[in-house]
Amino acid sequence: MADELDLLRAANPALPDGPHYGDGPLDHHAERQLDRLLRNRAPWRRRMAWSLAAVVVVAATVAGLLFSGSTTTPAVAAPLPLVVRADSTPVGLAELAERARAAAADGAPALRKGTHVQSWSMGMSDDKPPITLPEERIVRWKADASRTELVVATDPRHPGRPVLTDEGGAPRTVEDGHVLSDLTYPPSWSDAPPEARPPADVAGLRAYLQETAYSHTALSTPELLDAVQELLNHWTLGAAESAALAQLLADADGLRPVGQVTDRLGRSGQASVSMGSDTRRMLIMDSATGAVLGLETTFTKSEPRYGVKAGDVMEYSTWMR
Known part of the structure:
Protein backbone atom coordinates (compact mmCIF):
# COMPACT_ATOMS: atom_id res chain seq x y z
CA MET A 1 0.00 0.00 0.00
CA ARG A 41 -0.41 2.63 -15.34
CA ALA A 42 2.71 1.78 -13.22
CA PRO A 43 2.10 -1.90 -13.91
CA TRP A 44 4.97 -3.08 -11.75
CA ARG A 45 3.30 -1.45 -8.73
CA ARG A 46 -0.15 -2.87 -9.41
CA ARG A 47 -1.52 -5.39 -6.93
CA MET A 48 -4.58 -7.11 -8.34
CA ALA A 49 -7.18 -8.20 -5.82
CA TRP A 50 -8.47 -11.23 -7.69
CA SER A 51 -11.57 -13.02 -6.41
CA LEU A 52 -11.65 -16.82 -6.43
CA ALA A 53 -14.13 -16.77 -9.30
CA ALA A 54 -11.91 -14.51 -11.37
CA VAL A 55 -8.90 -16.74 -10.73
CA VAL A 56 -10.84 -19.81 -11.90
CA VAL A 57 -11.98 -17.99 -15.04
CA VAL A 58 -8.48 -16.80 -15.90
CA ALA A 59 -6.92 -20.19 -15.16
CA ALA A 60 -9.45 -21.90 -17.43
CA THR A 61 -8.98 -19.28 -20.14
CA VAL A 62 -5.21 -19.47 -20.06
CA ALA A 63 -5.29 -23.27 -20.04
CA GLY A 64 -7.61 -23.28 -23.01
CA LEU A 65 -5.39 -20.91 -24.95
CA LEU A 66 -2.18 -22.69 -24.03
CA PHE A 67 -3.37 -26.20 -24.84
CA SER A 68 -5.69 -25.53 -27.77
CA GLY A 69 -2.94 -26.57 -30.17
CA SER A 70 0.82 -26.95 -30.20
CA THR A 71 1.16 -24.49 -33.09
CA THR A 72 -1.10 -21.84 -31.56
CA THR A 73 0.53 -18.84 -29.90
CA PRO A 74 -1.39 -17.98 -26.71
CA ALA A 75 -3.05 -14.58 -26.90
CA VAL A 76 -2.08 -13.88 -23.30
CA ALA A 77 1.65 -14.33 -23.89
CA ALA A 78 3.84 -11.38 -23.01
CA PRO A 79 5.53 -9.69 -25.96
CA LEU A 80 9.12 -10.73 -26.51
CA PRO A 81 11.72 -7.95 -26.22
CA LEU A 82 12.54 -6.25 -29.48
CA VAL A 83 15.64 -7.72 -31.11
CA VAL A 84 18.32 -5.58 -32.73
CA ARG A 85 19.30 -6.74 -36.19
CA ALA A 86 22.75 -8.29 -35.95
CA ASP A 87 23.78 -7.01 -39.39
CA SER A 88 22.72 -3.40 -38.75
CA THR A 89 25.02 -0.45 -38.06
CA PRO A 90 23.95 1.79 -35.16
CA VAL A 91 23.08 5.34 -36.15
CA GLY A 92 24.13 7.89 -33.55
CA LEU A 93 21.57 10.18 -31.94
CA ALA A 94 23.41 13.24 -33.25
CA GLU A 95 22.95 11.94 -36.79
CA LEU A 96 19.26 11.24 -36.15
CA ALA A 97 18.88 14.78 -34.82
CA GLU A 98 20.46 16.12 -38.01
CA ARG A 99 18.06 14.04 -40.11
CA ALA A 100 15.16 15.34 -38.03
CA ARG A 101 16.18 18.95 -38.71
CA ALA A 102 16.38 18.22 -42.44
CA ALA A 103 12.96 16.54 -42.37
CA ALA A 104 11.49 19.60 -40.65
CA ALA A 105 12.69 22.02 -43.34
CA ASP A 106 9.29 22.22 -45.04
CA GLY A 107 7.39 22.46 -41.75
CA ALA A 108 5.30 19.33 -42.31
CA PRO A 109 3.74 17.48 -40.68
CA ALA A 110 2.24 19.91 -38.17
CA LEU A 111 1.83 19.53 -34.43
CA ARG A 112 -1.52 18.08 -33.35
CA LYS A 113 -3.01 17.82 -29.88
CA GLY A 114 -4.14 14.27 -29.21
CA THR A 115 -2.52 10.88 -29.59
CA HIS A 116 -2.83 7.45 -31.13
CA VAL A 117 -0.91 4.94 -29.04
CA GLN A 118 -0.72 1.17 -28.82
CA SER A 119 0.53 -0.14 -25.50
CA TRP A 120 1.30 -3.36 -23.67
CA SER A 121 1.64 -3.33 -19.88
CA MET A 122 2.35 -6.10 -17.41
CA GLY A 123 -0.11 -6.58 -14.55
CA MET A 124 1.24 -8.40 -11.51
CA SER A 125 0.05 -9.71 -8.17
CA ASP A 126 1.80 -11.35 -5.25
CA ASP A 127 0.39 -14.82 -5.85
CA LYS A 128 -0.65 -15.05 -9.51
CA PRO A 129 1.35 -15.19 -12.75
CA PRO A 130 1.82 -11.83 -14.48
CA ILE A 131 -0.46 -11.01 -17.39
CA THR A 132 0.01 -8.65 -20.33
CA LEU A 133 -2.70 -6.14 -21.13
CA PRO A 134 -2.67 -4.79 -24.73
CA GLU A 135 -4.67 -1.64 -25.47
CA GLU A 136 -5.02 0.97 -28.18
CA ARG A 137 -6.00 4.53 -27.31
CA ILE A 138 -7.03 7.34 -29.65
CA VAL A 139 -7.51 10.84 -28.27
CA ARG A 140 -8.79 13.60 -30.54
CA TRP A 141 -9.29 17.25 -29.59
CA LYS A 142 -11.95 19.47 -31.15
CA ALA A 143 -11.87 23.17 -31.94
CA ASP A 144 -13.90 24.02 -28.81
CA ALA A 145 -11.23 22.31 -26.61
CA SER A 146 -13.43 19.29 -25.92
CA ARG A 147 -12.01 15.86 -26.68
CA THR A 148 -12.94 12.26 -27.34
CA GLU A 149 -11.05 9.23 -26.02
CA LEU A 150 -11.54 5.74 -27.44
CA VAL A 151 -9.81 2.78 -25.78
CA VAL A 152 -10.03 -0.72 -27.23
CA ALA A 153 -8.51 -4.06 -26.30
CA THR A 154 -6.45 -5.22 -29.25
CA ASP A 155 -3.11 -6.83 -30.02
CA PRO A 156 -1.79 -6.48 -33.58
CA ARG A 157 0.51 -9.46 -33.00
CA HIS A 158 -2.57 -11.71 -33.01
CA PRO A 159 -5.23 -10.14 -35.28
CA GLY A 160 -8.70 -11.42 -34.51
CA ARG A 161 -7.58 -13.39 -31.45
CA PRO A 162 -9.07 -12.97 -27.95
CA VAL A 163 -7.43 -10.25 -25.87
CA LEU A 164 -6.85 -10.30 -22.12
CA THR A 165 -8.12 -7.30 -20.14
CA ASP A 166 -8.60 -6.37 -16.49
CA GLU A 167 -11.58 -4.13 -17.24
CA GLY A 168 -13.69 -3.91 -14.09
CA GLY A 169 -10.87 -5.28 -11.94
CA ALA A 170 -11.26 -8.92 -12.97
CA PRO A 171 -8.95 -10.40 -15.61
CA ARG A 172 -10.87 -11.94 -18.53
CA THR A 173 -10.70 -12.30 -22.27
CA VAL A 174 -12.66 -10.17 -24.72
CA GLU A 175 -12.96 -10.10 -28.48
CA ASP A 176 -10.26 -8.32 -30.44
CA GLY A 177 -11.34 -4.69 -30.83
CA HIS A 178 -13.58 -4.78 -27.74
CA VAL A 179 -14.33 -1.19 -26.67
CA LEU A 180 -13.11 -0.62 -23.13
CA SER A 181 -14.25 3.00 -23.06
CA ASP A 182 -15.57 5.61 -25.49
CA LEU A 183 -15.82 8.96 -23.75
CA THR A 184 -16.32 12.60 -24.63
CA TYR A 185 -14.90 15.23 -22.32
CA PRO A 186 -16.13 18.83 -22.06
CA PRO A 187 -13.91 21.78 -23.03
CA SER A 188 -10.74 21.99 -21.00
CA TRP A 189 -7.92 24.51 -21.16
CA SER A 190 -4.57 24.40 -19.41
CA ASP A 191 -1.41 26.44 -19.76
CA ALA A 192 0.71 23.84 -17.95
CA PRO A 193 2.57 20.88 -19.49
CA PRO A 194 1.73 18.35 -20.79
CA GLU A 195 -1.57 19.98 -21.76
CA ALA A 196 0.13 23.20 -22.88
CA ARG A 197 1.50 23.40 -26.42
CA PRO A 198 5.08 22.04 -26.49
CA PRO A 199 7.75 24.40 -27.83
CA ALA A 200 9.76 23.66 -30.97
CA ASP A 201 13.17 24.74 -29.63
CA VAL A 202 15.54 22.61 -27.59
CA ALA A 203 15.85 24.88 -24.55
CA GLY A 204 12.12 25.48 -24.38
CA LEU A 205 11.32 21.78 -24.75
CA ARG A 206 13.85 20.87 -22.06
CA ALA A 207 12.12 23.24 -19.62
CA TYR A 208 8.72 21.94 -20.72
CA LEU A 209 9.66 18.31 -20.03
CA GLN A 210 11.19 19.26 -16.71
CA GLU A 211 7.88 20.85 -15.72
CA THR A 212 6.04 17.78 -17.01
CA ALA A 213 8.13 15.69 -14.62
CA TYR A 214 7.44 18.10 -11.72
CA SER A 215 11.18 18.55 -11.29
CA HIS A 216 13.10 21.63 -10.24
CA THR A 217 16.41 20.12 -11.34
CA ALA A 218 17.82 18.75 -14.60
CA LEU A 219 16.24 15.43 -15.55
CA SER A 220 18.19 12.20 -15.52
CA THR A 221 17.88 10.11 -18.68
CA PRO A 222 15.25 7.76 -17.16
CA GLU A 223 13.27 10.79 -15.98
CA LEU A 224 13.60 12.36 -19.42
CA LEU A 225 12.26 9.22 -21.10
CA ASP A 226 9.31 9.16 -18.69
CA ALA A 227 8.56 12.79 -19.53
CA VAL A 228 8.82 12.06 -23.26
CA GLN A 229 6.31 9.24 -22.83
CA GLU A 230 3.93 11.61 -21.03
CA LEU A 231 4.35 14.21 -23.80
CA LEU A 232 3.61 11.70 -26.56
CA ASN A 233 0.56 10.44 -24.70
CA HIS A 234 -0.88 13.95 -25.07
CA TRP A 235 0.51 15.28 -28.36
CA THR A 236 1.31 14.05 -31.85
CA LEU A 237 4.49 15.98 -32.54
CA GLY A 238 5.05 17.93 -35.71
CA ALA A 239 8.34 17.86 -37.60
CA ALA A 240 9.72 20.92 -35.78
CA GLU A 241 8.92 19.54 -32.33
CA SER A 242 10.33 16.13 -33.28
CA ALA A 243 13.57 17.80 -34.38
CA ALA A 244 13.85 19.61 -31.03
CA LEU A 245 13.15 16.37 -29.17
CA ALA A 246 15.71 14.44 -31.24
CA GLN A 247 18.38 16.99 -30.36
CA LEU A 248 17.39 16.89 -26.70
CA LEU A 249 17.75 13.10 -26.70
CA ALA A 250 21.11 13.40 -28.49
CA ASP A 251 22.32 15.63 -25.65
CA ALA A 252 21.22 13.16 -22.95
CA ASP A 253 23.75 11.00 -21.14
CA GLY A 254 23.46 7.22 -21.05
CA LEU A 255 21.54 6.61 -24.29
CA ARG A 256 23.60 4.17 -26.37
CA PRO A 257 22.72 3.50 -30.04
CA VAL A 258 22.56 -0.26 -30.64
CA GLY A 259 21.22 -0.70 -34.19
CA GLN A 260 18.09 -1.29 -36.23
CA VAL A 261 14.91 -2.91 -34.94
CA THR A 262 11.46 -3.62 -36.33
CA ASP A 263 8.80 -2.36 -33.96
CA ARG A 264 5.53 -4.13 -33.12
CA LEU A 265 3.72 -2.38 -35.93
CA GLY A 266 6.27 -3.57 -38.49
CA ARG A 267 8.08 -0.23 -38.77
CA SER A 268 11.86 -0.05 -39.06
CA GLY A 269 13.68 2.22 -36.63
CA GLN A 270 16.93 2.90 -34.84
CA ALA A 271 17.18 1.76 -31.23
CA SER A 272 19.06 3.37 -28.36
CA VAL A 273 19.31 1.81 -24.92
CA SER A 274 19.44 3.24 -21.39
CA MET A 275 20.35 0.79 -18.60
CA GLY A 276 18.97 1.12 -15.08
CA SER A 277 19.57 -0.89 -11.92
CA ASP A 278 16.91 -3.49 -12.77
CA THR A 279 15.40 -2.38 -16.09
CA ARG A 280 16.44 -1.57 -19.64
CA ARG A 281 14.77 1.20 -21.62
CA MET A 282 14.86 0.98 -25.41
CA LEU A 283 13.98 4.09 -27.40
CA ILE A 284 13.00 3.54 -31.05
CA MET A 285 13.28 6.44 -33.50
CA ASP A 286 12.42 6.71 -37.18
CA SER A 287 15.64 6.30 -39.18
CA ALA A 288 14.69 8.97 -41.73
CA THR A 289 12.88 11.62 -39.69
CA GLY A 290 14.20 11.13 -36.15
CA ALA A 291 10.63 10.95 -34.80
CA VAL A 292 10.09 8.81 -31.69
CA LEU A 293 8.22 5.63 -32.63
CA GLY A 294 8.25 3.64 -29.42
CA LEU A 295 9.62 3.01 -25.96
CA GLU A 296 10.14 -0.41 -24.38
CA THR A 297 10.99 -1.28 -20.78
CA THR A 298 12.26 -4.75 -19.92
CA PHE A 299 13.37 -6.33 -16.66
CA THR A 300 17.05 -7.08 -16.33
CA LYS A 301 16.60 -8.92 -13.02
CA SER A 302 14.17 -11.68 -12.11
CA GLU A 303 11.46 -11.00 -9.53
CA PRO A 304 10.34 -14.46 -8.38
CA ARG A 305 7.78 -12.97 -6.00
CA TYR A 306 5.81 -11.70 -9.00
CA GLY A 307 6.71 -14.44 -11.46
CA VAL A 308 8.85 -12.04 -13.50
CA LYS A 309 11.98 -13.21 -15.31
CA ALA A 310 14.90 -11.18 -16.59
CA GLY A 311 14.10 -10.20 -20.17
CA ASP A 312 10.33 -9.93 -19.65
CA VAL A 313 8.74 -6.83 -21.13
CA MET A 314 7.37 -4.60 -18.38
CA GLU A 315 5.67 -2.16 -20.74
CA TYR A 316 5.80 -0.98 -24.31
CA SER A 317 4.28 1.99 -26.12
CA THR A 318 4.27 2.74 -29.82
CA TRP A 319 2.92 6.00 -31.22
CA MET A 320 1.26 6.63 -34.58
CA ARG A 321 0.01 9.69 -36.45
Missing part, protein backbone atom coordinates in the same frame (compact mmCIF):
# COMPACT_ATOMS: atom_id res chain seq x y z
CA ALA A 2 2.95 2.33 0.44
CA ASP A 3 3.17 3.13 -3.28
CA GLU A 4 -0.54 3.91 -3.53
CA LEU A 5 -0.47 6.08 -0.43
CA ASP A 6 2.52 8.00 -1.74
CA LEU A 7 0.66 8.66 -4.99
CA LEU A 8 -2.43 9.83 -3.11
CA ARG A 9 -0.44 12.15 -0.87
CA ALA A 10 1.37 13.60 -3.89
CA ALA A 11 -1.95 14.18 -5.64
CA ASN A 12 -3.63 15.82 -2.63
CA PRO A 13 -4.63 19.29 -3.87
CA ALA A 14 -4.88 20.75 -0.34
CA LEU A 15 -1.80 22.76 0.61
CA PRO A 16 -0.22 21.85 3.96
CA ASP A 17 -0.65 25.42 5.22
CA GLY A 18 -3.90 26.13 3.38
CA PRO A 19 -7.50 26.12 4.61
CA HIS A 20 -8.99 22.66 5.13
CA TYR A 21 -11.92 21.46 3.05
CA GLY A 22 -11.67 24.38 0.66
CA ASP A 23 -14.25 24.61 -2.11
CA GLY A 24 -12.15 26.56 -4.59
CA PRO A 25 -10.95 25.20 -7.94
CA LEU A 26 -7.80 23.11 -8.18
CA ASP A 27 -4.66 24.86 -9.32
CA HIS A 28 -2.67 23.58 -12.32
CA HIS A 29 -0.35 21.49 -10.17
CA ALA A 30 -3.24 19.75 -8.42
CA GLU A 31 -5.05 19.12 -11.71
CA ARG A 32 -1.94 17.56 -13.25
CA GLN A 33 -1.19 15.45 -10.18
CA LEU A 34 -4.73 14.10 -10.05
CA ASP A 35 -4.68 13.41 -13.79
CA ARG A 36 -1.36 11.62 -13.40
CA LEU A 37 -2.79 9.52 -10.56
CA LEU A 38 -5.86 8.54 -12.59
CA ARG A 39 -3.81 7.71 -15.69
CA ASN A 40 -0.92 6.08 -13.85
Whole structure:
Protein backbone atom coordinates (compact mmCIF):
# COMPACT_ATOMS: atom_id res chain seq x y z
CA MET A 1 0.00 0.00 0.00
CA ALA A 2 2.95 2.33 0.44
CA ASP A 3 3.17 3.13 -3.28
CA GLU A 4 -0.54 3.91 -3.53
CA LEU A 5 -0.47 6.08 -0.43
CA ASP A 6 2.52 8.00 -1.74
CA LEU A 7 0.66 8.66 -4.99
CA LEU A 8 -2.43 9.83 -3.11
CA ARG A 9 -0.44 12.15 -0.87
CA ALA A 10 1.37 13.60 -3.89
CA ALA A 11 -1.95 14.18 -5.64
CA ASN A 12 -3.63 15.82 -2.63
CA PRO A 13 -4.63 19.29 -3.87
CA ALA A 14 -4.88 20.75 -0.34
CA LEU A 15 -1.80 22.76 0.61
CA PRO A 16 -0.22 21.85 3.96
CA ASP A 17 -0.65 25.42 5.22
CA GLY A 18 -3.90 26.13 3.38
CA PRO A 19 -7.50 26.12 4.61
CA HIS A 20 -8.99 22.66 5.13
CA TYR A 21 -11.92 21.46 3.05
CA GLY A 22 -11.67 24.38 0.66
CA ASP A 23 -14.25 24.61 -2.11
CA GLY A 24 -12.15 26.56 -4.59
CA PRO A 25 -10.95 25.20 -7.94
CA LEU A 26 -7.80 23.11 -8.18
CA ASP A 27 -4.66 24.86 -9.32
CA HIS A 28 -2.67 23.58 -12.32
CA HIS A 29 -0.35 21.49 -10.17
CA ALA A 30 -3.24 19.75 -8.42
CA GLU A 31 -5.05 19.12 -11.71
CA ARG A 32 -1.94 17.56 -13.25
CA GLN A 33 -1.19 15.45 -10.18
CA LEU A 34 -4.73 14.10 -10.05
CA ASP A 35 -4.68 13.41 -13.79
CA ARG A 36 -1.36 11.62 -13.40
CA LEU A 37 -2.79 9.52 -10.56
CA LEU A 38 -5.86 8.54 -12.59
CA ARG A 39 -3.81 7.71 -15.69
CA ASN A 40 -0.92 6.08 -13.85
CA ARG A 41 -0.41 2.63 -15.34
CA ALA A 42 2.71 1.78 -13.22
CA PRO A 43 2.10 -1.90 -13.91
CA TRP A 44 4.97 -3.08 -11.75
CA ARG A 45 3.30 -1.45 -8.73
CA ARG A 46 -0.15 -2.87 -9.41
CA ARG A 47 -1.52 -5.39 -6.93
CA MET A 48 -4.58 -7.11 -8.34
CA ALA A 49 -7.18 -8.20 -5.82
CA TRP A 50 -8.47 -11.23 -7.69
CA SER A 51 -11.57 -13.02 -6.41
CA LEU A 52 -11.65 -16.82 -6.43
CA ALA A 53 -14.13 -16.77 -9.30
CA ALA A 54 -11.91 -14.51 -11.37
CA VAL A 55 -8.90 -16.74 -10.73
CA VAL A 56 -10.84 -19.81 -11.90
CA VAL A 57 -11.98 -17.99 -15.04
CA VAL A 58 -8.48 -16.80 -15.90
CA ALA A 59 -6.92 -20.19 -15.16
CA ALA A 60 -9.45 -21.90 -17.43
CA THR A 61 -8.98 -19.28 -20.14
CA VAL A 62 -5.21 -19.47 -20.06
CA ALA A 63 -5.29 -23.27 -20.04
CA GLY A 64 -7.61 -23.28 -23.01
CA LEU A 65 -5.39 -20.91 -24.95
CA LEU A 66 -2.18 -22.69 -24.03
CA PHE A 67 -3.37 -26.20 -24.84
CA SER A 68 -5.69 -25.53 -27.77
CA GLY A 69 -2.94 -26.57 -30.17
CA SER A 70 0.82 -26.95 -30.20
CA THR A 71 1.16 -24.49 -33.09
CA THR A 72 -1.10 -21.84 -31.56
CA THR A 73 0.53 -18.84 -29.90
CA PRO A 74 -1.39 -17.98 -26.71
CA ALA A 75 -3.05 -14.58 -26.90
CA VAL A 76 -2.08 -13.88 -23.30
CA ALA A 77 1.65 -14.33 -23.89
CA ALA A 78 3.84 -11.38 -23.01
CA PRO A 79 5.53 -9.69 -25.96
CA LEU A 80 9.12 -10.73 -26.51
CA PRO A 81 11.72 -7.95 -26.22
CA LEU A 82 12.54 -6.25 -29.48
CA VAL A 83 15.64 -7.72 -31.11
CA VAL A 84 18.32 -5.58 -32.73
CA ARG A 85 19.30 -6.74 -36.19
CA ALA A 86 22.75 -8.29 -35.95
CA ASP A 87 23.78 -7.01 -39.39
CA SER A 88 22.72 -3.40 -38.75
CA THR A 89 25.02 -0.45 -38.06
CA PRO A 90 23.95 1.79 -35.16
CA VAL A 91 23.08 5.34 -36.15
CA GLY A 92 24.13 7.89 -33.55
CA LEU A 93 21.57 10.18 -31.94
CA ALA A 94 23.41 13.24 -33.25
CA GLU A 95 22.95 11.94 -36.79
CA LEU A 96 19.26 11.24 -36.15
CA ALA A 97 18.88 14.78 -34.82
CA GLU A 98 20.46 16.12 -38.01
CA ARG A 99 18.06 14.04 -40.11
CA ALA A 100 15.16 15.34 -38.03
CA ARG A 101 16.18 18.95 -38.71
CA ALA A 102 16.38 18.22 -42.44
CA ALA A 103 12.96 16.54 -42.37
CA ALA A 104 11.49 19.60 -40.65
CA ALA A 105 12.69 22.02 -43.34
CA ASP A 106 9.29 22.22 -45.04
CA GLY A 107 7.39 22.46 -41.75
CA ALA A 108 5.30 19.33 -42.31
CA PRO A 109 3.74 17.48 -40.68
CA ALA A 110 2.24 19.91 -38.17
CA LEU A 111 1.83 19.53 -34.43
CA ARG A 112 -1.52 18.08 -33.35
CA LYS A 113 -3.01 17.82 -29.88
CA GLY A 114 -4.14 14.27 -29.21
CA THR A 115 -2.52 10.88 -29.59
CA HIS A 116 -2.83 7.45 -31.13
CA VAL A 117 -0.91 4.94 -29.04
CA GLN A 118 -0.72 1.17 -28.82
CA SER A 119 0.53 -0.14 -25.50
CA TRP A 120 1.30 -3.36 -23.67
CA SER A 121 1.64 -3.33 -19.88
CA MET A 122 2.35 -6.10 -17.41
CA GLY A 123 -0.11 -6.58 -14.55
CA MET A 124 1.24 -8.40 -11.51
CA SER A 125 0.05 -9.71 -8.17
CA ASP A 126 1.80 -11.35 -5.25
CA ASP A 127 0.39 -14.82 -5.85
CA LYS A 128 -0.65 -15.05 -9.51
CA PRO A 129 1.35 -15.19 -12.75
CA PRO A 130 1.82 -11.83 -14.48
CA ILE A 131 -0.46 -11.01 -17.39
CA THR A 132 0.01 -8.65 -20.33
CA LEU A 133 -2.70 -6.14 -21.13
CA PRO A 134 -2.67 -4.79 -24.73
CA GLU A 135 -4.67 -1.64 -25.47
CA GLU A 136 -5.02 0.97 -28.18
CA ARG A 137 -6.00 4.53 -27.31
CA ILE A 138 -7.03 7.34 -29.65
CA VAL A 139 -7.51 10.84 -28.27
CA ARG A 140 -8.79 13.60 -30.54
CA TRP A 141 -9.29 17.25 -29.59
CA LYS A 142 -11.95 19.47 -31.15
CA ALA A 143 -11.87 23.17 -31.94
CA ASP A 144 -13.90 24.02 -28.81
CA ALA A 145 -11.23 22.31 -26.61
CA SER A 146 -13.43 19.29 -25.92
CA ARG A 147 -12.01 15.86 -26.68
CA THR A 148 -12.94 12.26 -27.34
CA GLU A 149 -11.05 9.23 -26.02
CA LEU A 150 -11.54 5.74 -27.44
CA VAL A 151 -9.81 2.78 -25.78
CA VAL A 152 -10.03 -0.72 -27.23
CA ALA A 153 -8.51 -4.06 -26.30
CA THR A 154 -6.45 -5.22 -29.25
CA ASP A 155 -3.11 -6.83 -30.02
CA PRO A 156 -1.79 -6.48 -33.58
CA ARG A 157 0.51 -9.46 -33.00
CA HIS A 158 -2.57 -11.71 -33.01
CA PRO A 159 -5.23 -10.14 -35.28
CA GLY A 160 -8.70 -11.42 -34.51
CA ARG A 161 -7.58 -13.39 -31.45
CA PRO A 162 -9.07 -12.97 -27.95
CA VAL A 163 -7.43 -10.25 -25.87
CA LEU A 164 -6.85 -10.30 -22.12
CA THR A 165 -8.12 -7.30 -20.14
CA ASP A 166 -8.60 -6.37 -16.49
CA GLU A 167 -11.58 -4.13 -17.24
CA GLY A 168 -13.69 -3.91 -14.09
CA GLY A 169 -10.87 -5.28 -11.94
CA ALA A 170 -11.26 -8.92 -12.97
CA PRO A 171 -8.95 -10.40 -15.61
CA ARG A 172 -10.87 -11.94 -18.53
CA THR A 173 -10.70 -12.30 -22.27
CA VAL A 174 -12.66 -10.17 -24.72
CA GLU A 175 -12.96 -10.10 -28.48
CA ASP A 176 -10.26 -8.32 -30.44
CA GLY A 177 -11.34 -4.69 -30.83
CA HIS A 178 -13.58 -4.78 -27.74
CA VAL A 179 -14.33 -1.19 -26.67
CA LEU A 180 -13.11 -0.62 -23.13
CA SER A 181 -14.25 3.00 -23.06
CA ASP A 182 -15.57 5.61 -25.49
CA LEU A 183 -15.82 8.96 -23.75
CA THR A 184 -16.32 12.60 -24.63
CA TYR A 185 -14.90 15.23 -22.32
CA PRO A 186 -16.13 18.83 -22.06
CA PRO A 187 -13.91 21.78 -23.03
CA SER A 188 -10.74 21.99 -21.00
CA TRP A 189 -7.92 24.51 -21.16
CA SER A 190 -4.57 24.40 -19.41
CA ASP A 191 -1.41 26.44 -19.76
CA ALA A 192 0.71 23.84 -17.95
CA PRO A 193 2.57 20.88 -19.49
CA PRO A 194 1.73 18.35 -20.79
CA GLU A 195 -1.57 19.98 -21.76
CA ALA A 196 0.13 23.20 -22.88
CA ARG A 197 1.50 23.40 -26.42
CA PRO A 198 5.08 22.04 -26.49
CA PRO A 199 7.75 24.40 -27.83
CA ALA A 200 9.76 23.66 -30.97
CA ASP A 201 13.17 24.74 -29.63
CA VAL A 202 15.54 22.61 -27.59
CA ALA A 203 15.85 24.88 -24.55
CA GLY A 204 12.12 25.48 -24.38
CA LEU A 205 11.32 21.78 -24.75
CA ARG A 206 13.85 20.87 -22.06
CA ALA A 207 12.12 23.24 -19.62
CA TYR A 208 8.72 21.94 -20.72
CA LEU A 209 9.66 18.31 -20.03
CA GLN A 210 11.19 19.26 -16.71
CA GLU A 211 7.88 20.85 -15.72
CA THR A 212 6.04 17.78 -17.01
CA ALA A 213 8.13 15.69 -14.62
CA TYR A 214 7.44 18.10 -11.72
CA SER A 215 11.18 18.55 -11.29
CA HIS A 216 13.10 21.63 -10.24
CA THR A 217 16.41 20.12 -11.34
CA ALA A 218 17.82 18.75 -14.60
CA LEU A 219 16.24 15.43 -15.55
CA SER A 220 18.19 12.20 -15.52
CA THR A 221 17.88 10.11 -18.68
CA PRO A 222 15.25 7.76 -17.16
CA GLU A 223 13.27 10.79 -15.98
CA LEU A 224 13.60 12.36 -19.42
CA LEU A 225 12.26 9.22 -21.10
CA ASP A 226 9.31 9.16 -18.69
CA ALA A 227 8.56 12.79 -19.53
CA VAL A 228 8.82 12.06 -23.26
CA GLN A 229 6.31 9.24 -22.83
CA GLU A 230 3.93 11.61 -21.03
CA LEU A 231 4.35 14.21 -23.80
CA LEU A 232 3.61 11.70 -26.56
CA ASN A 233 0.56 10.44 -24.70
CA HIS A 234 -0.88 13.95 -25.07
CA TRP A 235 0.51 15.28 -28.36
CA THR A 236 1.31 14.05 -31.85
CA LEU A 237 4.49 15.98 -32.54
CA GLY A 238 5.05 17.93 -35.71
CA ALA A 239 8.34 17.86 -37.60
CA ALA A 240 9.72 20.92 -35.78
CA GLU A 241 8.92 19.54 -32.33
CA SER A 242 10.33 16.13 -33.28
CA ALA A 243 13.57 17.80 -34.38
CA ALA A 244 13.85 19.61 -31.03
CA LEU A 245 13.15 16.37 -29.17
CA ALA A 246 15.71 14.44 -31.24
CA GLN A 247 18.38 16.99 -30.36
CA LEU A 248 17.39 16.89 -26.70
CA LEU A 249 17.75 13.10 -26.70
CA ALA A 250 21.11 13.40 -28.49
CA ASP A 251 22.32 15.63 -25.65
CA ALA A 252 21.22 13.16 -22.95
CA ASP A 253 23.75 11.00 -21.14
CA GLY A 254 23.46 7.22 -21.05
CA LEU A 255 21.54 6.61 -24.29
CA ARG A 256 23.60 4.17 -26.37
CA PRO A 257 22.72 3.50 -30.04
CA VAL A 258 22.56 -0.26 -30.64
CA GLY A 259 21.22 -0.70 -34.19
CA GLN A 260 18.09 -1.29 -36.23
CA VAL A 261 14.91 -2.91 -34.94
CA THR A 262 11.46 -3.62 -36.33
CA ASP A 263 8.80 -2.36 -33.96
CA ARG A 264 5.53 -4.13 -33.12
CA LEU A 265 3.72 -2.38 -35.93
CA GLY A 266 6.27 -3.57 -38.49
CA ARG A 267 8.08 -0.23 -38.77
CA SER A 268 11.86 -0.05 -39.06
CA GLY A 269 13.68 2.22 -36.63
CA GLN A 270 16.93 2.90 -34.84
CA ALA A 271 17.18 1.76 -31.23
CA SER A 272 19.06 3.37 -28.36
CA VAL A 273 19.31 1.81 -24.92
CA SER A 274 19.44 3.24 -21.39
CA MET A 275 20.35 0.79 -18.60
CA GLY A 276 18.97 1.12 -15.08
CA SER A 277 19.57 -0.89 -11.92
CA ASP A 278 16.91 -3.49 -12.77
CA THR A 279 15.40 -2.38 -16.09
CA ARG A 280 16.44 -1.57 -19.64
CA ARG A 281 14.77 1.20 -21.62
CA MET A 282 14.86 0.98 -25.41
CA LEU A 283 13.98 4.09 -27.40
CA ILE A 284 13.00 3.54 -31.05
CA MET A 285 13.28 6.44 -33.50
CA ASP A 286 12.42 6.71 -37.18
CA SER A 287 15.64 6.30 -39.18
CA ALA A 288 14.69 8.97 -41.73
CA THR A 289 12.88 11.62 -39.69
CA GLY A 290 14.20 11.13 -36.15
CA ALA A 291 10.63 10.95 -34.80
CA VAL A 292 10.09 8.81 -31.69
CA LEU A 293 8.22 5.63 -32.63
CA GLY A 294 8.25 3.64 -29.42
CA LEU A 295 9.62 3.01 -25.96
CA GLU A 296 10.14 -0.41 -24.38
CA THR A 297 10.99 -1.28 -20.78
CA THR A 298 12.26 -4.75 -19.92
CA PHE A 299 13.37 -6.33 -16.66
CA THR A 300 17.05 -7.08 -16.33
CA LYS A 301 16.60 -8.92 -13.02
CA SER A 302 14.17 -11.68 -12.11
CA GLU A 303 11.46 -11.00 -9.53
CA PRO A 304 10.34 -14.46 -8.38
CA ARG A 305 7.78 -12.97 -6.00
CA TYR A 306 5.81 -11.70 -9.00
CA GLY A 307 6.71 -14.44 -11.46
CA VAL A 308 8.85 -12.04 -13.50
CA LYS A 309 11.98 -13.21 -15.31
CA ALA A 310 14.90 -11.18 -16.59
CA GLY A 311 14.10 -10.20 -20.17
CA ASP A 312 10.33 -9.93 -19.65
CA VAL A 313 8.74 -6.83 -21.13
CA MET A 314 7.37 -4.60 -18.38
CA GLU A 315 5.67 -2.16 -20.74
CA TYR A 316 5.80 -0.98 -24.31
CA SER A 317 4.28 1.99 -26.12
CA THR A 318 4.27 2.74 -29.82
CA TRP A 319 2.92 6.00 -31.22
CA MET A 320 1.26 6.63 -34.58
CA ARG A 321 0.01 9.69 -36.45
